[in-house]
Amino acid sequence: MNVLILGNGKDGTAAHLHRALSEAGATVDYLDTRFFPTKLRMCWEPSAGVGYLTLPGGRRMNLEDIHSVFWRTLGEIYVPDLEDPHQQRVAYNDGMSMLRSLIQLCPARWINSWDAYQFHKEKPRQLTRAQQLGVTIPATAIGNDPQAVIEFVQWRERVIFKPVYGGAHTQLVSPAHLEPERLNSVLSLAPVTLQEYIPGTNIRSYVIGDAVYSAEIRSPSVDFREDKEAQLIPVEVPEMIREQSVAITRAFMMEWTAIDWRLTPRGEYYFLEANPSPMFVHFENQTDYPITRDLVNLLMQ
Incomplete structure (x- = not known):
């Protein structure tokens, strides 16, 4: 079973999932866009509806032989410096057009998809869609x-x-x-x-399929991502919040995500955002939630 990770091994989350998938029996490679077009080769034949990749190490695979792709990071392509700025722009635009097309044409299961990635880039739409679902936002x-x-x-x-x-x-x-x-x-x-500003507690909920894993993040910082000493305490959220978490994931075209909530002293949950490619290793280590296991299962289904 061929599984690709969009990203590279210098990213701790990508490397962690690479090991887990390999141990589960998958053949795993990185799809590192920094090597395109210098070392990573792509081809697509619209008339035949077929395509293939040749990875920097020389391994070649047909697109239909790729079972799934885990979207970790979409990096910039690398076009060597050219003397002519116009030709530089043409080469870059050609490369990005090919890459964007291949991501959307590859029939593999993407977790998460191009549509989810694009939707995440438009945060005003994300908040509006959440409110349309009946979710409370600040x-x-x-x-x-x-x-x-x-x-x-x-x-x-x-x-x-x-x-x-x-x-x-x-x-x-x-x-x-x-x-x-x-x-x-x-x-x-x-x-x-x-x-x-909503006074209260930070809650993060990871959603993988229908599973919802939540933890309280204890930190005095306005943005807990700045606090390396933040504590993660597993919690059970109300059934309504579990249902909203799954509804948000599906409405945002994702199969897995991390949702950030703000819980007020009165017990009200405010939606802040949903990330289509969140880091999770530290969260898993602190809470013992089986996030890696569930992601591996999702990618190998």
């Missing part, structure tokens, strides 16, 4: 209108801000952030996501 404003930002903050006791796309930690809004010249300058560069 009061949120997303945009680059300075007046709208000021009005949103003025009506709330505490507000956090974070990137629209992701890639940086959450911070509390301070008076310095709202200084007119600074605010106008920042919002002229990029929009921002603002949310009402």
Whole structure:
């Protein structure tokens, strides 16, 4: 059984899953896009509906022989520097077009899919879809209108801000952030996501198929990802939250995910986000939840 991991062995999560799949009897290779097109070869014949990959080590496989692909990270392709910038752009665009096409044409089971990956890149849609499912979300404003930002903050006791796309930690809004010249300058560069700060506890729920594994994350930080000493305590979430977790996963076109919730002292759960390719090894080690086992089973079904 051929299984690919989109990513590379320098990533601890990818390496961990590579070992687990190999021990379970799968033939596992990395699909490392950094080697395309210099060492990783691809071919697709639309007229025949067939294609193949030749990996950097020389192993060649037909696309129909790939059983499943685990989406860990989609890296940049590597086009060597060319003297002509136009030719450089043409080569890069050609490579990315081929890569994007192959990901979507390969008949293997992708966990998670291209559609899930694209949906995750559009966080405003993600929050809107969650609310449409009846899931509670924090009061949120997303945009680059300075007046709208000021009005949103003025009506709330505490507000956090974070990137629209992701890639940086959450911070509390301070008076310095709202200084007119600074605010106008920042919002002229990029929009921002603002949310009402929800006091309470961080809960992370991993969903794999119909299984939901949840833990309380104890940390004094506004963004627990900054806290290397954060504690993970297994918890049972209400049945409604379990059902919402599965519903979110399916509505976001995923087969597995990590959902971040905020639990208030009054017992209310607020949805924050769902990640289509979360790290999980530390979570599993702290909680003893069988995440690796379930992912291996999912990829080898």
